[in-house]
Amino acid sequence: MIPYAGIQDDEALFALPLWESLGRYFELRIFHRHLPLMLMSYLGTLKTAIYWPVLRVFGSGVWAVRLPMVLAGAVTVYFFYKLLRRSGVRRPVAAALFGAFLLATDPTFLLTNTFDWGPVALEHLLLVTGCYVLVLFHDKPRPRYLAIGFVLFGLALWNKALFLWALSGLTVGAAVVFGPELRRAFSWRNFRIAATAFLIGASPIVFFNLRHPATTVGENLHLDPTISRKWIQFERSANGDGLFGFIAEEDYANLPKEPHSVLGHLNEWIHDRLGQHRRTGFAFVFLALLLLAPLWWRSRAAWFSLVFIAVAGGMMMAIKDAGGSPHHIVLLWPFPQLFAAVAIAAIPWRWLAGLAAAGLLAMNLLVINQYIFQLERDGAAGNFTDALFPLSKSLEARRNDRIWVIDWGIYYSMDLAAQGQLHLGYAADQLRTDTPSLVEQSQLAAMLADPQSIFVGHVREREAFQGVDERLDRFADAGGYRKQILQTVADSNGRPVFEILRFAH
Numbered sequence: 475m476i477p478y479a480g481i482q483d484d485e486a487l488f489a490l491p492l493w494e495s496l497g498r499y500f501e502l503r504i505f506h507r508h509l510p511l512m513l514m515s516y517l518g519t520l521k522t523a524i525y526w527p528v529l530r531v532f533g534s535g536v537w538a539v540r541l542p543m544v545l546a547g548a549v550t551v552y553f554f555y556k557l558l559r560r561s562g563v564r565r566p567v568a569a570a571l572f573g574a575f576l577l578a579t580d581p582t583f584l585l586t587n588t589f590d591w592g593p594v595a596l597e598h599l600l601l602v603t604g605c606y607v608l609v610l611f612h613d614k615p616r617p618r619y620l621a622i623g624f625v626l627f628g629l630a631l632w633n634k635a636l637f638l639w640a641l642s643g644l645t646v647g648a649a650v651v652f653g654p655e656l657r658r659a660f661s662w663r664n665f666r667i668a669a670t671a672f673l674i675g676a677s678p679i680v681f682f683n684l685r686h687p688a689t690t691v692g693e694n695l696h697l698d699p700t701i702s703r704k705w706i707q708f709e710r711s712a713n714g715d716g717l718f719g720f721i722a723e724e725d726y727a728n729l730p731k732e733p734h735s736v737l738g739h740l741n742e743w744i745h746d747r748l749g750q751h752r753r754t755g756f757a758f759v760f761l762a763l764l765l766l767a768p769l770w771w772r773s774r775a776a777w778f779s780l781v782f783i784a785v786a787g788g789m790m791m792a793i794k795d796a797g798g799s800p801h802h803i804v805l806l807w808p809f810p811q812l813f814a815a816v817a818i819a820a821i822p823w824r825w826l827a828g829l830a831a832a833g834l835l836a837m838n839l840l841v842i843n844q845y846i847f848q849l850e851r852d853g854a855a856g857n858f859t860d861a862l863f864p865l866s867k868s869l870e871a872r873r874n875d876r877i878w879v880i881d882w883g884i885y886y887s888m889d890l891a892a893q894g895q896l897h898l899g900y901a902a903d904q905l906r907t908d909t910p911s912l913v914e915q916s917q918l919a920a921m922l923a924d925p926q927s928i929f930v931g932h933v934r935e936r937e938a939f940q941g942v943d944e945r946l947d948r949f950a951d952a953g954g955y956r957k958q959i960l961q962t963v964a965d966s967n968g969r970p971v972f973e974i975l976r977f978a979h
Contacts, residue, residue, distance in 0.1 A: 476540045479858035480859050483882065488593065489890045500513065518678055540590070543593075546599045547595055556606050564773075580714065604626035620668055624672040629675040646782075718844075721858050732851075756810070770820040779809040780813060866887075874897075901917075901918070922977050
């Protein structure tokens with residue numbers, strides 16, 4: 475799926491500190507250099523640090539940006555398999571293999587890790603790897619395992635403060651399900667090792683909050699009184715259909731195109747014979763497995779998974795602006811898959827367990843086939859549009875111009891594509907209202923007066939901030955400027971997406 479969609483703006487955000495200063499608020503000055511600690515109050519620069527050598531060596535093409543996160547997802551699947559093997563489940567090898575394949579073929583996991591706009595890929599990797607290392611510590615209580623596990627959890631918190639949800643689920647799950655083991659393992663020495671290791675991993679976000687007291691919590695922790703609407707996203711994420719129309723354009727979109735690759739023709743062949751499949755049914759299977767409690771009742775791995783899901787999911791439900799999108803809900807993964815693997819492995823009739831496992835995997839693959847079919851035929855949706863690729867080439871030829879971006883969804887992706895070499899400016903804020911302030915009016919006037927200025931935005935029907943192009947036209951007309959459309963950029967289906975504009979007297 476890597477080349478089917480353009481780089482979405484949130485997906486490209488991690489690279490911003492590589493070519494632009496974030497300002498003193500998010501940076502630490504050390505040895506006469508500005509070291510970026512955070513991208514936002516809840517989002518750290520771990521991914522930025524990882525990609526610094528990657529982008530220098532391999533450039534900023536779509537494969538260089540996405541393949542490392544796909545590999546991170548693959549490593550997550552591997553350590554999930556290892557974790558399941560050590561979870562004390564019935565038929566451990568079979569359960570671990572099934573759980574690994576169930577996670578690897580889960581459409582929500584696959585899409586959110588490939589198009590890592592959340593970002594979530596590193597969160598999954600650090601969560602699963604940290605859990606596995608702590609299981610090793612349980613089996614062989616060596617201090618280095620304890621330290622490594624908590625360093626990984628600390629890094630996960632720095633990477634994204636939303637890891638607090640998972641950390642809460644892990645803490646409550648361990649206390650409720652593995653209380654005796656925790657009490658036996660507790661010592662002040664182990665506590666100091668764990669706490670020190672966690673603080674080392676999380677030190678950038680800890681330091682940030684010491685400089686700006688409680689900023690992360692204060693800006694992001696607000697209770698949401700309307701939680702009922704989030705259940706729909708939980709169900710859609712579990713069933714794998716939450717990203718149709720968001721990443722893959724819907725099948726009713728205009729100007730569909732014929733498949734142009736071997737994979738596309740294979741997807742079409744499968745689609746024509748087996749029909750359209752948009753839902754895996756995993757949510758309903760999960761509920762059915764809950765009813766089989768007498769079979770898995772004694773499995774502490776199953777109980778730990780359920781406690782984790784309840785605690786972390788409950789926090790998503792209760793916090794404002796959380797849990798309303800698949801890239802939040804997928805942070806509960808892979809514990810729904812762990813529960814399913816344990817519960818199905820507990821079925822005493824092997825033929826029935828094997829049939830259930832095969833059915834779940836087949837439904838996952840059919841939904842993935844539907845995603846690829848729609849990406850091939852209908853293209854990418856929204857701000858994942860593949861029109862970003864020709865737009866990037868067009869702007870590369872305009873390096874000497876001052877380029878003003880007038881809508882959301884363009885700036886960071888173009889900055890990444892050009893590795894900071896374009897003279898980009900963001901003009902959407904000045905156009906968000908019909909009555910810009912005097913300062914904003916003077917800024918717009920200066921942009922229009924500069925003969926080197928060009929403007930880039932979406933065609934009107936695709937605007938993220940509705941009305942920005944119309945407001946710019948009105949302001950330009952009032953100043954005696956005439957609009958010139960230099961280029962209209964279409965996606966691979968031929969649908970107009972972007973416009974490159976100039977204004978002249």
